[in-house]
Amino acid sequence: MKLIVVLALLATAVLAQPPQSAEQWGVFELSLRGPAGGNPFLEVQFGAEFQFQNRVVKAQGFYDGNGVYRVRFMPDAVGVWTWTTRGNRPELDGKKGQFTCTAPSKGNHGPVTVRNTRHFGYADGTPYFPVGTTCYAWAHQGDALEEQTLATLRTAPFNKMRMCVFPKDYAFNKNEPRYYPFPSDPAGRNDFTRFDPAFFRHFEKRVKDLLDLGIEADLILFHPYDRWGYKNMPAEADDRYLRYTVARLAAFRNVWWSMANEFDFMKEKKLSDWDRFFRIVQESDPYRRLRSIHNGAVLYDHAKPWVTHASIQSDEFTKTAGWLEAYSKPVIFDECKYEGNIPQRWGNISAKEMVRRFWLGTALGAYVGHGETYLHPQDILWWSKGGALHGESAPRIAFLRKILEEGPPQGLDAMPGKYPMAGVPGVYYLCFFDVHQPGEWEFDLPAGVRYQVEILDPWEMTIAPVSGTFEGKFKVKLPSRPYLVVRVRKLDSKS
Amino acid sequence: MKLIVVLALLATAVLAQPPQSAEQWGVFELSLRGPAGGNPFLEVQFGAEFQFQNRVVKAQGFYDGNGVYRVRFMPDAVGVWTWTTRGNRPELDGKKGQFTCTAPSKGNHGPVTVRNTRHFGYADGTPYFPVGTTCYAWAHQGDALEEQTLATLRTAPFNKMRMCVFPKDYAFNKNEPRYYPFPSDPAGRNDFTRFDPAFFRHFEKRVKDLLDLGIEADLILFHPYDRWGYKNMPAEADDRYLRYTVARLAAFRNVWWSMANEFDFMKEKKLSDWDRFFRIVQESDPYRRLRSIHNGAVLYDHAKPWVTHASIQSDEFTKTAGWLEAYSKPVIFDECKYEGNIPQRWGNISAKEMVRRFWLGTALGAYVGHGETYLHPQDILWWSKGGALHGESAPRIAFLRKILEEGPPQGLDAMPGKYPMAGVPGVYYLCFFDVHQPGEWEFDLPAGVRYQVEILDPWEMTIAPVSGTFEGKFKVKLPSRPYLVVRVRKLDSKS
Numbered sequence: 001m002k003l004i005v006v007l008a009l010l011a012t013a014v015l016a017q018p019p020q021s022a023e024q025w026g027v028f029e030l031s032l033r034g035p036a037g038g039n040p041f042l043e044v045q046f047g048a049e050f051q052f053q054n055r056v057v058k059a060q061g062f063y064d065g066n067g068v069y070r071v072r073f074m075p076d077a078v079g080v081w082t083w084t085t086r087g088n089r090p091e092l093d094g095k096k097g098q099f100t101c102t103a104p105s106k107g108n109h110g111p112v113t114v115r116n117t118r119h120f121g122y123a124d125g126t127p128y129f130p131v132g133t134t135c136y137a138w139a140h141q142g143d144a145l146e147e148q149t150l151a152t153l154r155t156a157p158f159n160k161m162r163m164c165v166f167p168k169d170y171a172f173n174k175n176e177p178r179y180y181p182f183p184s185d186p187a188g189r190n191d192f193t194r195f196d197p198a199f200f201r202h203f204e205k206r207v208k209d210l211l212d213l214g215i216e217a218d219l220i221l222f223h224p225y226d227r228w229g230y231k232n233m234p235a236e237a238d239d240r241y242l243r244y245t246v247a248r249l250a251a252f253r254n255v256w257w258s259m260a261n262e263f264d265f266m267k268e269k270k271l272s273d274w275d276r277f278f279r280i281v282q283e284s285d286p287y288r289r290l291r292s293i294h295n296g297a298v299l300y301d302h303a304k305p306w307v308t309h310a311s312i313q314s315d316e317f318t319k320t321a322g323w324l325e326a327y328s329k330p331v332i333f334d335e336c337k338y339e340g341n342i343p344q345r346w347g348n349i350s351a352k353e354m355v356r357r358f359w360l361g362t363a364l365g366a367y368v369g370h371g372e373t374y375l376h377p378q379d380i381l382w383w384s385k386g387g388a389l390h391g392e393s394a395p396r397i398a399f400l401r402k403i404l405e406e407g408p409p410q411g412l413d414a415m416p417g418k419y420p421m422a423g424v425p426g427v428y429y430l431c432f433f434d435v436h437q438p439g440e441w442e443f444d445l446p447a448g449v450r451y452q453v454e455i456l457d458p459w460e461m462t463i464a465p466v467s468g469t470f471e472g473k474f475k476v477k478l479p480s481r482p483y484l485v486v487r488v489r490k491l492d493s494k495s
Numbered sequence: 496m497k498l499i500v501v502l503a504l505l506a507t508a509v510l511a512q513p514p515q516s517a518e519q520w521g522v523f524e525l526s527l528r529g530p531a532g533g534n535p536f537l538e539v540q541f542g543a544e545f546q547f548q549n550r551v552v553k554a555q556g557f558y559d560g561n562g563v564y565r566v567r568f569m570p571d572a573v574g575v576w577t578w579t580t581r582g583n584r585p586e587l588d589g590k591k592g593q594f595t596c597t598a599p600s601k602g603n604h605g606p607v608t609v610r611n612t613r614h615f616g617y618a619d620g621t622p623y624f625p626v627g628t629t630c631y632a633w634a635h636q637g638d639a640l641e642e643q644t645l646a647t648l649r650t651a652p653f654n655k656m657r658m659c660v661f662p663k664d665y666a667f668n669k670n671e672p673r674y675y676p677f678p679s680d681p682a683g684r685n686d687f688t689r690f691d692p693a694f695f696r697h698f699e700k701r702v703k704d705l706l707d708l709g710i711e712a713d714l715i716l717f718h719p720y721d722r723w724g725y726k727n728m729p730a731e732a733d734d735r736y737l738r739y740t741v742a743r744l745a746a747f748r749n750v751w752w753s754m755a756n757e758f759d760f761m762k763e764k765k766l767s768d769w770d771r772f773f774r775i776v777q778e779s780d781p782y783r784r785l786r787s788i789h790n791g792a793v794l795y796d797h798a799k800p801w802v803t804h805a806s807i808q809s810d811e812f813t814k815t816a817g818w819l820e821a822y823s824k825p826v827i828f829d830e831c832k833y834e835g836n837i838p839q840r841w842g843n844i845s846a847k848e849m850v851r852r853f854w855l856g857t858a859l860g861a862y863v864g865h866g867e868t869y870l871h872p873q874d875i876l877w878w879s880k881g882g883a884l885h886g887e888s889a890p891r892i893a894f895l896r897k898i899l900e901e902g903p904p905q906g907l908d909a910m911p912g913k914y915p916m917a918g919v920p921g922v923y924y925l926c927f928f929d930v931h932q933p934g935e936w937e938f939d940l941p942a943g944v945r946y947q948v949e950i951l952d953p954w955e956m957t958i959a960p961v962s963g964t965f966e967g968k969f970k971v972k973l974p975s976r977p978y979l980v981v982r983v984r985k986l987d988s989k990s
Contacts, residue, residue: 353930
């Protein structure tokens, strides 16, 4: 009898039949009806506790407009999970249910976390080598262009996308977005005490689109390129925005949090603000997604405990070893300037230089990100709006990604030597000769282990095996051309 | 009667009829017979005073073996010069004579000195833009190879040669020289109290060969690559060697003094030794030839007053502006690594990278030097032994030299801007885009002055005029290719 009453109550409060299952690392979403009056964004608290055996995970819910409250959850273990809602309104509090977490579907490897100190991996054990690109405002361009961007990404080599939550105002990007994160009055004044759910519904659809393509969404929470007032909101609005965004998006397994792009160019914020933002995101996100912050001219202290990896703007690759040592975290050169031909110095390096930087960063034990800024008659530059790729580096970056994915799953750490070289001692060596073109080069590897040697041309995307097997100290004849790579791999056979 | 006696005395003491004329900036040489016994190098002082009108210049003489004493002098003014010998032996003292200094012959522009703070010029006013190369030990290879080197230089673009006085012992250079600077006993022990004049006669012939080709001889007085004991002689021997070398060679107008190559790798010497060497050379050399010192890992303080220009080993071109500012002297990247394919990191950059460095240094207001290190079956590497050039940078360096010689005579100073640019304000601009490839670039030049614009491709060696004339703020469309140069020159016509 009591059970019937509970079910009846559920039937009225729960908007739709709650899902009875969700796959591991997928999204379980619960929707309830609640108050629509007043300002639910300020007044109503809502969330749920999800329990698996003796483990309880709390997830914040969010108001999605029209009296609808939702909570999203990413289960990380196969089996039966129960849930109990918590809220400061009776219709949102104490609802219970359960669902079955099923095995992940094909291509779902779970979220990415830091692994092996300076590298990453998916939750199912698959290694993850970030090969990212940047389309800051691609999700604010309207469906036609956004769909084109997704079509491009389908065959592009990139498995991470840096993108802004807020719309962007900058050179080559002066168009109005279709959606705005906050409602505004006819005079254009934002109401920072409310959110526009349509904006977020659209944005999270794009995050989900990336998830379906196997692309991590490196979400930039604040940025300085703004004409609408999002860069200098009151502190309460900043914090509310962070909590709301985390509540809506954290359950998507491909989400990464980047506190800001060029944080130091936002003069309205102090360093203590950034520290606070990190902590709010860290505390609100039940999954502890990856967290970073991207610099303009001044580096944030990536050694701080809430930073999971260094997301760096720089082309000073000579600093890589220092950063890897100081931070003991992965280092991603998320912006090392972009392939393109715009007048801006940061947006006009050649494709060959971009490819060079990818290999240089890799051989120094770090990761490198892509962006493209070719002049376009309609100002559709990939780095900001997405669309199509026009450059020549992307196929070469695909080649590098293939090399990484064929390599040791634990990732490549920098090794001592005269040239940038990364690998796994005794097992795998990737040596990049950059502008150097020695006619031969001597390797000094463990004796008694047999290796195979190949010469890789990163631009021509060729792999030329060197005949024979090698061990101990040996010399490899090289073509006298710059920008080559030597790959040395331990042979599988017993030695 | 008295006159006849003097002439008779002269006839016996002066070895040959003294020359009656010498051209301006040429060499006047006087030879006298003197004592051959004992140790003339230690015991006999000899020199001469040369007088032009009221000006007296003192030149040290030297013992050339077999009882022959010589003094060399470079007259720098057209007209009658008189001379008087000074010596601590009667037959070497108080001899007098005169000669006529005639106008310089074609191609003789006089010695090079620093001009316009960070640049150079010949004494006759012709600008001199150093475009140097390095063949450290070319003068110690025997006549066949040395003649081949000279034949190569005849059509090469280089107008400066870095070369060691002492023989060299180093990788790819293990052969014995034909001549040694000091006599040695059968056990191979050097007698540092004497010199072997044959060594110096041969060496100065090679310096003169360079002079005849219009090439400055940047003579390296000490270096660490030694198996004969020249790098750790007693201090008295060092000083005597310097004075003897200066006495023999200073009169050749193409001589520059480099105290050492990689001075800091000579652990036997202290910094105070180098300071002393500079002062000895400065005091002994009546012409105050250019003086520098070349570093290994540690820079000498080129701000010291006896240093005329910074001769630098580095590929850290980002430091150029700092050095130019700190020293207020010309900065020459005499070694920015070499084009080649040897295993050594400093000797295997590509031809394209070498050409890039030449233009980069130039556009930063400095000068750059060449060297070539391709593996050779007989170990004849240009950088050490000379011979033939095998690389691809030399013709492109010729192209750069032509551009420099077409440019403003006062030299190109660094200018502010987003890309390396050097020139003369209002008159001439040379902008190097390096790895950047903007599709267009805006110049902001003085209004009311008309300019012509050309796009230079340093590798293809092409000059593409941009049609039209330009003034004030104007944009130039550029091909989206890296490593291009834009040259902007004020039009001769009145504007």
